[in-house]
Amino acid sequence: xxxxNSVRLIEVGLRDGFQFESKVAPTELKLEIISELVxxxxxxxxxxxxxxxxxVPQMADAEELLRRLPKHDGVVFSGxxxxxxxxxxxxxxxxxxxxxxxxxxxxxxxxxxxxxxxEAILQGKDMIxxxxxxxxxxxxxxxxxxxxxxxxxxxxERVLGILSEFMSIGxxxxxxxxxxxxxxxxxxxxxxxxxxxQIGGLPAALHLHDTRGLGLVNVMAAMECGIxxxxxxxxxxxxxxxxxxxxxxxxxxxxxxxxxxxxxxTGIDIQKLGACSMKLEIFFEKRFPGKVCxxxxx
Amino acid sequence: xxxxNSVRLIEVGLRDGFQFESKVAPTELKLEIISELVxxxxxxxxxxxxxxxxxVPQMADAEELLRRLPKHDGVVFSGxxxxxxxxxxxxxxxxxxxxxxxxxxxxxxxxxxxxxxxEAILQGKDMIxxxxxxxxxxxxxxxxxxxxxxxxxxxxERVLGILSEFMSIGxxxxxxxxxxxxxxxxxxxxxxxxxxxQIGGLPAALHLHDTRGLGLVNVMAAMECGIxxxxxxxxxxxxxxxxxxxxxxxxxxxxxxxxxxxxxxTGIDIQKLGACSMKLEIFFEKRFPGKVCxxxxx
Numbered sequence: 001x002x003x004x005n006s007v008r009l010i011e012v013g014l015r016d017g018f019q020f021e022s023k024v025a026p027t028e029l030k031l032e033i034i035s036e037l038v039x040x041x042x043x044x045x046x047x048x049x050x051x052x053x054x055x056v057p058q059m060a061d062a063e064e065l066l067r068r069l070p071k072h073d074g075v076v077f078s079g080x081x082x083x084x085x086x087x088x089x090x091x092x093x094x095x096x097x098x099x100x101x102x103x104x105x106x107x108x109x110x111x112x113x114x115x116x117x118x119e120a121i122l123q124g125k126d127m128i129x130x131x132x133x134x135x136x137x138x139x140x141x142x143x144x145x146x147x148x149x150x151x152x153x154x155x156x157e158r159v160l161g162i163l164s165e166f167m168s169i170g171x172x173x174x175x176x177x178x179x180x181x182x183x184x185x186x187x188x189x190x191x192x193x194x195x196x197x198q199i200g201g202l203p204a205a206l207h208l209h210d211t212r213g214l215g216l217v218n219v220m221a222a223m224e225c226g227i228x229x230x231x232x233x234x235x236x237x238x239x240x241x242x243x244x245x246x247x248x249x250x251x252x253x254x255x256x257x258x259x260x261x262x263x264x265x266t267g268i269d270i271q272k273l274g275a276c277s278m279k280l281e282i283f284f285e286k287r288f289p290g291k292v293c294x295x296x297x298x
Numbered sequence: 299x300x301x302x303n304s305v306r307l308i309e310v311g312l313r314d315g316f317q318f319e320s321k322v323a324p325t326e327l328k329l330e331i332i333s334e335l336v337x338x339x340x341x342x343x344x345x346x347x348x349x350x351x352x353x354v355p356q357m358a359d360a361e362e363l364l365r366r367l368p369k370h371d372g373v374v375f376s377g378x379x380x381x382x383x384x385x386x387x388x389x390x391x392x393x394x395x396x397x398x399x400x401x402x403x404x405x406x407x408x409x410x411x412x413x414x415x416x417e418a419i420l421q422g423k424d425m426i427x428x429x430x431x432x433x434x435x436x437x438x439x440x441x442x443x444x445x446x447x448x449x450x451x452x453x454x455e456r457v458l459g460i461l462s463e464f465m466s467i468g469x470x471x472x473x474x475x476x477x478x479x480x481x482x483x484x485x486x487x488x489x490x491x492x493x494x495x496q497i498g499g500l501p502a503a504l505h506l507h508d509t510r511g512l513g514l515v516n517v518m519a520a521m522e523c524g525i526x527x528x529x530x531x532x533x534x535x536x537x538x539x540x541x542x543x544x545x546x547x548x549x550x551x552x553x554x555x556x557x558x559x560x561x562x563x564t565g566i567d568i569q570k571l572g573a574c575s576m577k578l579e580i581f582f583e584k585r586f587p588g589k590v591c592x593x594x595x596x
Contacts, residue, residue, distance in 0.1 A: 184559030185518075213552035213589040214559070217514045220483075247589055254511035261482030261512070289587065291511040291545055 006265035008229045010205060011037055011252055012046040013280075015080055017237025018058045019049065020248070021284050027061045029283060031068055033234075033276055034077075040272035042252075044076040046099060046231070050086035063093040078139065082113060087127050091134045099175060100127045100166075101141035104159050105148035108179075117158075121165050128169040140166040141175035141207070145191065147182030156191050160198055173203040175231070178218070181211025181247070185221035192225035205229035208250050210236060210289065215250035216258055223264075230255060235277035235290030251290030253277060304563035306527045308503060309335055309550055310344040311578075313378055315535025316356045317347065318546070319582050325359045327581060329366055331532075331574055332375075338570035340550075342374040344397060344529070348384035361391045376437065380411060385425050389432045397473060398425045398464075399439035402457050403446035406477075415456075419463050426467040438464040439473035439505070443489065445480030454489050458496055471501040473529070476516070479509020479545070483519035490523035503527035506548050508534060508587065513548035514556055521562075528553060533575035533588035549588030551575060 014033065018025055030047070037045060047069070053060035062079065069077060078097040081087045090098055102124045103109040106117040113120060124140070131138045145159045163174055176195070188206075196204070206222050208215050208230065219230055232255045238248025256268040270292060277293035312331065316323055328345070335343060345367070351358035360377065367375060376395040379385045388396055400422045401407040404415040411418060422438070429436045443457045461472055474493070486504075494502070504520045506513050506528065517528055530553045536546025554566040568590060575591035 184556070186560060211589060212555055212593065213514060213549065214556060216511060217518055217556060220515055220518065251511065257510055258482070258512060258515060262484060291509060295510065 003223055003262055003264055004228055006228075006267075007223065007259060008044060009042065009252055009255055009259075009266050009268060010044040010046060010229060010231045011042050011234065012207070012231045012249060013233030013235075013237045013252065014045065014047045015049050015059070016046070016231070016249055017233040017235075019056050020237070020239040021058060023284055024058050024060075025283065027064050027068060030061070030065055033280070034069065036272065036276050037234075038072050038075055040269045040276065041267040043074060043267065044078065046078045046080060049080035049082070050089040050093075050095075051080075051082055063089070066093045066095060076137075078137075081127065084123060084127055084130070087130055091131075091136070095136065097137040097139070098131050099139040099141055100124060100131065101143055101175070101177070102162065103143040103148075103179070104154045104162060105144040105151045107150035108144050108148050111150070121162060124162075125165060125169050128166055128171060132170055137173070138171045139173040139175050139205070140171040141177055143177045143179045145176045145183075146178045146187050147180055149180050156194055159191065160194060163195070163199065167199070167202070171202070173205065174199055175205045175207055177207035177231075178209055179207075181209040181214070183208065183218050184214055185217055188218050188221040189225055192222060192227065196226050203229060205231060207231035209238070210247040210250050213247075215247075216254065219250065219255060219258065232256075234273065234280060235288035235293050237280065237288050237290075247289050251277075251288075251293070253290055253292040257292045301521055301560055301562055302526055304526075304565075305521065305557060306342060307340065307550055307553055307557075307564050307566060308342040308344060308527060308529045309340050309532065310505070310529045310547060311531030311533075311535045311550065312343065312345045313347050313357070314344070314529070314547055315531040315533075317354050318535070318537040319356060321582055322356050322358075323581065325362050325366060328359075328363055331578070332367065334570065334574050335532075336370050336373055338567045338574070339565040341372060341565065342376065342527075344376045344378060347378035347380070348387040348391075348393075349378075349380055361387070364391045364393060374435075376435075379425065382421060382425055382428070385428055389429075389434070393434065395435040395437070396429050397437040397439055398422060398429065399441055399473070399475070400460065401441040401446075401477070402452045402460060403442040403449045405448035406442050406446050409448070419460060422460075423463060423467050426464055426469060430468055435471070436469045437471040437473050437503070438469040439475055441475045441477045443474045443481075444476045444485050445478055447478050454492055457489065458492060461493070461497065465497070465500070469500070471503070472497055473503045473505055475505035475529075476507055477505075479507040479512070481506065481516050482512055483515055486516050486519040487523055490520060490525060494524050501527060503529060505529035507536070508545040508548050511545075513545075514552065517548065517553060517556065530554075532571065532578060533586035533591050535578065535586050535588075545587050549575075549586075549590070551588055551590040555590045
């Protein structure tokens with residue numbers, strides 16, 4: 001195995017985890033958790049999405065959260081946008097690091113955004129152009145990159161084609177999302193072998209869901225291919241709107257623990273992360289799937 | 299990666315999973331589940347332990363279960379014994395395949411059985427001698443092989459030494475248990491590299507708990523070392539008496555699904571397994587950690 005000395009774990013729980021919870025977290029709690037996560041050593045947090053507050057009430061305070069967010073040197077706070085309106089809101093709110101994302105599945109795109117894949121690509125390119133004008137740091141992402149519950153397998157060429165379109169405008173980083181948890185070691189390795197030469201050194205993150213229990217196995221496979229950044233969520237919060245009862249992202253503590261056992265540096269204090277997760281289980285009054293957060297072991 | 303064409307998954311949920319449940323399952327339900335598991339393609343099931351029925355009421359019907367068990371050609375039904383008294387019970391009940399197991403941790407052994415490690419080894423050897431006289435198929439196991447909550451790391455030499463003692467009497471198969479979920483890819487590979495040459499072709503199974511979320515990652519590491527048999531439990535049932543809130547064994551369906559994605563044959567119908575798991579969640583009135591059993595995907 002050819003493993004790296006260090007990897008970066010990106011906490012996306014405040015966005016991808018929180019958005020599935022019906023109990024709306026006050027901005028105060030979000031700020032408290034963010035502060036504790038920074039104390040725990042996280043260097044990149046996706047903290048909000050600029051989406052329709054009527055559809056996702058949990059994200060309605062995106063502007064307020066950004067306004068009240070203290071500066072932390074060396075820590076990236078990013079936000080997700082899915083359309084031009086969201087991008088404009090994010091820009092006005094002063095967001096410096098934006099994650100622009102479209103689905104590789106035409107059916108998923110139509111159902112989720114009302115746009116066909118071709119339209120979504122055009123809008124994505126337009127968003128990237130504008131974000132560049134606003135001097136934002138741009139991550140361009142592809143959802144459902146390893147499969148779609150409507151379309152089944154997604155052709156690798158489609159994912160690579162979308163990235164190529166986005167790279168032609170100019171982006172700073174890419175993110176590949178296994179939105180439905182359908183990735184597995186062979187599909188990860190197959191796509192990464194084509195993708196990594198194509199992106200020519202651009203930083204690339206993998207966003208994995210643990211829907212079928214293969215989350216950390218997929219992390220291992222991706223690391224072997226050279227991937228060094230992984231989205232995770234506290235205690236594995238989150239879900240999948242297409243698969244009832246399915247799990248959220250890979251749990252940040254469990255991923256950090258895996259890295260620790262492999263002597264791969266993350267800079268993360270697992271004990272402190274676990275304390276955040278336990279606080280969120282109390283607030284949301286539920287048990288999340290993460291395992292290490294329950295143990296006094298690290 | 300050098301993966302096998304096929305692996306054998308051993309269902310231990312009826313023993314290691316059920317024993318943690320306070321609601322006692324009637325023998326009728328166990329027989330029904332066993333029949334469904336055989337239908338689903340499982341070829342080896344550990345169905346009972348011959349332990350003190352006052353300490354583990356869930357296993358009190360071991361004799362009745364064996365008496366009422368229909369014959370299934372090509373299917374192994376094994377039982378666990380931890381002391382001579384249990385072995386005699388198992389023999390009288392007509393058990394053909396016995397799993398004899400001691401802990402590699404002196405402290406764990408004293409707390410769990412009242413015997414020091416040296417005494418446990420002597421008793422283990424005595425049990426193996428007797429089981430040979432009874433013409434039983436003998437699996438000899440080592441618990442806490444990758445760590446102990448009391449003693450921390452367990453020296454590899456201790457595990458290898460115990461196996462050597464047992465092999466000197468004559469056994470048919472070995473089983474290495476990560477009772478506390480402390481194994482990780484590096485410790486799996488390190489122990490297996492020493493163990494596999496020592497056992498000289500004897501079949502070897504790994505018994506993994508998913509306490510820290512590394513269960514399937516450890517399966518991958520063990521397969522790379524040549525391990526071809528894995529204990530699993532339906533829906534990841536079970537627990538760890540030393541770690542509150544910890545997870546059980548690796549889930550059978552999730553492990554079978556991983557194998558399917560790697561094109562490794564298990565002979566298992568994942569859909570049928572999942573139906574068993576859902577039935578058990580209803581009976582025990584709780585949600586187990588397994589993921590694939592919740593999805594209509596396989």
